[in-house]
Amino acid sequence: MDGAHDLGGKTGFGAAVVAPHEPVFHEPWEATAWALNILAIGSLRAYKADSYRHAVERMEAAWYLRARYYERMLTAVATLLVERGLVSRDDIERRARGRIPLAEPVAALPVLQTQDTVATQARFAPGDAVRVIARSTPGHTRCPAYARGRGGVVRRVYPLAHYPELRAHSNVKRREHSYAVEFQARELWADGEPNQSVWVDLFESYLDRP
Amino acid sequence: MTQQPQQSPGGDQPEAALQARAAALRDALIEQHLIDQRQLEATQALVDKDLSPANGARVVARAWVDAAFKQRLLADATQAARELGIEGIEGHQMVAVENTEATHNVIVCTQCSCTAWPLLGLPPDWYKSPPYRARVVREARVLLAEMGLQVPDAVEIRVWDTSGETRYLVLPARPAGAEALTEQQLAALVTRESMIGVALAKVPPTD
Numbered sequence: 001m002d003g004a005h006d007l008g009g010k011t012g013f014g015a016a017v018v019a020p021h022e023p024v025f026h027e028p029w030e031a032t033a034w035a036l037n038i039l040a041i042g043s044l045r046a047y048k049a050d051s052y053r054h055a056v057e058r059m060e061a062a063w064y065l066r067a068r069y070y071e072r073m074l075t076a077v078a079t080l081l082v083e084r085g086l087v088s089r090d091d092i093e094r095r096a097r098g099r100i101p102l103a104e105p106v107a108a109l110p111v112l113q114t115q116d117t118v119a120t121q122a123r124f125a126p127g128d129a130v131r132v133i134a135r136s137t138p139g140h141t142r143c144p145a146y147a148r149g150r151g152g153v154v155r156r157v158y159p160l161a162h163y164p165e166l167r168a169h170s171n172v173k174r175r176e177h178s179y180a181v182e183f184q185a186r187e188l189w190a191d192g193e194p195n196q197s198v199w200v201d202l203f204e205s206y207l208d209r210p
Numbered sequence: 211m212t213q214q215p216q217q218s219p220g221g222d223q224p225e226a227a228l229q230a231r232a233a234a235l236r237d238a239l240i241e242q243h244l245i246d247q248r249q250l251e252a253t254q255a256l257v258d259k260d261l262s263p264a265n266g267a268r269v270v271a272r273a274w275v276d277a278a279f280k281q282r283l284l285a286d287a288t289q290a291a292r293e294l295g296i297e298g299i300e301g302h303q304m305v306a307v308e309n310t311e312a313t314h315n316v317i318v319c320t321q322c323s324c325t326a327w328p329l330l331g332l333p334p335d336w337y338k339s340p341p342y343r344a345r346v347v348r349e350a351r352v353l354l355a356e357m358g359l360q361v362p363d364a365v366e367i368r369v370w371d372t373s374g375e376t377r378y379l380v381l382p383a384r385p386a387g388a389e390a391l392t393e394q395q396l397a398a399l400v401t402r403e404s405m406i407g408v409a410l411a412k413v414p415p416t417d
Contacts (some may be wrong), residue, residue: 032235142374
């Protein structure tokens with residue numbers, strides 16, 4: 001999806017401020033939200049990390065940008081636990097004595113594949129010139145919008161991993177290699193800085209020959 | 211859209227509302243015996259030791275004093291960290307990238323906030339903030355200067371976007387004047403910011 005979360009290269013933002021001695025969690029509820037997410041993914045197996053990321057992305061765009069990180073996490077956890085039927089919205093709102101806003105529903109998606117697959121053989125090698133496919137999906141993707149359609153060079157081959165676009169939305173598995181692909185900032189943006197490169201971790205399905 | 215804009219939630223929520231939402235989810239899961247309080251506490255305790263920037267600092271200090279370890283770290287950071295007993299969530303595919311006189315590395319996750327938790331700990335607010343995620347891929351030198359790090363024009367800045375399964379660690383340069391320090395003293399010079407690449411390792415005290 002072309003969501004507000006896909007921030008790379010967007011303009012109009014201010015300063016990044018490093019706060020000295022920042023605590024890991026500012027408030028106890030942040031620790032609760034984080035631990036609930038870990039347990040829901042890990043011991044409960046309620047959803048995959050990919051589905052979690054997509055639930056965050058499904059937050060209404062203006063809300064996403066205003067919300068702090070752990071508010072986004074809490075919202076995604078609540079959304080997924082309700083959607084997967086582990087809790088009911090009525091029950092948690094009664095307990096919270098107030099409305100619990102959730103992320104927007106998952107979009108209708110094309111079926112990518114129905115059988116598990118694995119692309120064991122890496123299609124690209126270090127030094128290969130590649131171009132990122134210029135495709136948009138209404139669902140989850142890990143291909144940042146700023147890289148779409150751009151040319152780069154494969155620098156590293158990473159191990160087989162689960163293709164996130166499938167794992168976020170189904171139990172069908174596809175495993176394939178991902179690659180560290182080097183782009184020049186000047187290639188990505190006309191006003192990109194000279195002598196700066198961006199190395200993006202891109203799944204094989206996102207790449208084509210130039 | 212199910213919500214009207216003026217009812218659009220969040221971002222400016224009172225802490226009490228967020229606290230109540232987190233407690234509601236926790237209590238609903240506990241009452242159904244899906245999780246228990248002990249599990250929650252054990253999970254939260256992971257950030258004290260298992261998922262802490264002190265681990266990354268130990269790894270960096272070891273790499274500074276042990277050339278063979280540094281080679282293993284750059285070849286396979288997951289395995290090298292395991293040599294020091296460091297592993298954990300978000301740490302199954304870690305890669306270390308070395309700062310040199312020619313190249314300065316910096317890490318971001320533009321789409322969420324993925325981080326090598328076992329080495330860097332949970333990420334700080336600035337790393338998760340829209341300004342950092344939006345700007346560092348496009349104008350790293352300007353942004354780093356704003357954050358207090360001047361990278362000379364002749365040094366290539368290499369920005370690593372954590373968009374797949376790989377989680378990165380920047381291996382900062384060992385500061386000058388640190389020759390006499392022990393490994394433990396060296397580790398104290400390694401900040402989380404230096405392992406993300408928005409700062410250098412601290413300069414050792416001169417006394």
